[in-house]
Amino acid sequence: xxxxxxxxxxxxxxxxxxxxxxxxxxxxxxxxxxxxxxxxxxxxxxxxxxxxxxxxxxxxxxxxxxxxxxxxxxxxxxxxxxxxxxxxxxxxxxxxxxxxxxxxxxxxxxxxxxxxxxxxxxxxxxxxxxxxxxxxxxxxxxxxxxxxxxxxxxxxxxxxxxxxxxxxxxxxxxxxxxxxxxxxxxxxxxxxxxxxxxxxxxxxxxxxxxxxxxxxxxxxxxxxxxxxxxxxxxxxxxxxxxxxxxxxxxxxxxx
Numbered sequence: 001x002x003x004x005x006x007x008x009x010x011x012x013x014x015x016x017x018x019x020x021x022x023x024x025x026x027x028x029x030x031x032x033x034x035x036x037x038x039x040x041x042x043x044x045x046x047x048x049x050x051x052x053x054x055x056x057x058x059x060x061x062x063x064x065x066x067x068x069x070x071x072x073x074x075x076x077x078x079x080x081x082x083x084x085x086x087x088x089x090x091x092x093x094x095x096x097x098x099x100x101x102x103x104x105x106x107x108x109x110x111x112x113x114x115x116x117x118x119x120x121x122x123x124x125x126x127x128x129x130x131x132x133x134x135x136x137x138x139x140x141x142x143x144x145x146x147x148x149x150x151x152x153x154x155x156x157x158x159x160x161x162x163x164x165x166x167x168x169x170x171x172x173x174x175x176x177x178x179x180x181x182x183x184x185x186x187x188x189x190x191x192x193x194x195x196x197x198x199x200x201x202x203x204x205x206x207x208x209x210x211x212x213x214x215x216x217x218x219x220x221x222x223x224x225x226x227x228x229x230x231x232x233x234x235x236x237x238x239x240x241x242x243x244x245x246x247x248x249x250x251x252x253x254x255x
Contacts, residue, residue, distance in 0.1 A: 036060035037180070046184045053194040055187060058227075059201050061180055067173040068220040068236070071136055071205055072166040073144070075216070084159070091154035107155075112162055117146045122200040122225050130155075133204065134163060140204035142223055142233070143216070166215065176203065176236035182222040186232055191241055197227040206233040206242070 039050070039057040049055070092106040100119075108114050117132035118140060124131040130148040133140035144161040179201050186192050200223070207218030220236040233242045 036062055041180055042184055042187075046187045049187050053192070053196075055192055055194070055196050055198075057183070057198040059198050061183065061201050062203060063178070064203070065176050065178050066203075067175045068139075069171050069173040070168055070217050070219050071141070072168045072215060072217050073136075073141070073163045074166060074214055075144075076162045076164050085149060085157040086159070087157045088155055091150075091156045111146065111158055111160060114146070120145075122202075125229055134161065136165060136205060139220075140202070141218055142204050142206045142221070143218060163216075168217075174237050176220050177222075177234070177239060179203070179222055182234035182236070182239070183224065185234065185239055186224060186241065189241075191232060192226075198224055199227045200225040203236065206235075 038061060039047070041061065042050075042057075050057070088107070088110055104115055116135055118135050120131040120133050120140070123133070128150055130150065132146035132148070133142055134144035134146070135141070141163070144163045145159075146161070147159045148155050149157045149159075183198070183201065192198075202223045202225075204221060204223060205218035206221035206223065207216050219238075222234045222236055224232045224234065226232075231243060234240070235242075
């Protein structure tokens with residue numbers, strides 16, 4: 001065997017492998033960079049308004065614009081009646097919230113359909129609470145939540161919006177409005193107050209927000225969450241703006 005030639009072949013093979021792996025890593029990095037932009041991508045007039053009103057956008061702005069349609073679902077009331085907290089015995093450590101596998105192992109047999117809910121990092125601003133959103137086809141339903149209540153470094157109880165998805169009749173999937181367009185609308189139409197600071201922009205589903213009927217309809221929506229806890233939902237098809245407290249909002253008047 002020609003060991004010199006074999007050594008050369010092995011070196012070239014390793015170099016080729018490193019080049020392939022390096023290219024894959026570069027592709028993944030570029031995809032991550034391309035998936036979000038910052039406030040500098042907004043139109044000039046929106047940036048000028050931001051400067052005048054001291055509005056800050058600290059969140060990355062998603063660039064994806066998938067084709068989505070409304071979803072239909074109904075609330076299933078658990079045995080507790082669905083209105084209050086359900087105690088967890090024995091209470092597990094809160095650290096498992098940050099590890100989906102451990103959370104599932106600890107509470108999967110306690111909380112119904114736990115695997116269908118995803119931790120809402122930015123929406124968990126209240127002391128003593130961890131918030132989760134029900135996931136539907138990879139996107140959060142902002143109106144259906146799981147709340148874990150903790151104290152003394154342990155999860156003590158939970159409250160759950162348990163839902164059943166239903167077939168949606170009629171209506172074709174439509175490409176959603178870009179997140180930059182939703183933000184531009186909030187800024188130029190004066191929905192955002194002076195001094196507002198945006199900490200998250202996320203795509204999901206939002207509807208009535210109050211379970212006052214058997215069947216609910218939720219539309220693709222951009223959730224814009226401010227640092228002070230206030231939030232806005234921008235319908236990702238019609239552009240209509242709402243919050244959890246009001247079905248629709250009118251732009252602010254004045255400067």
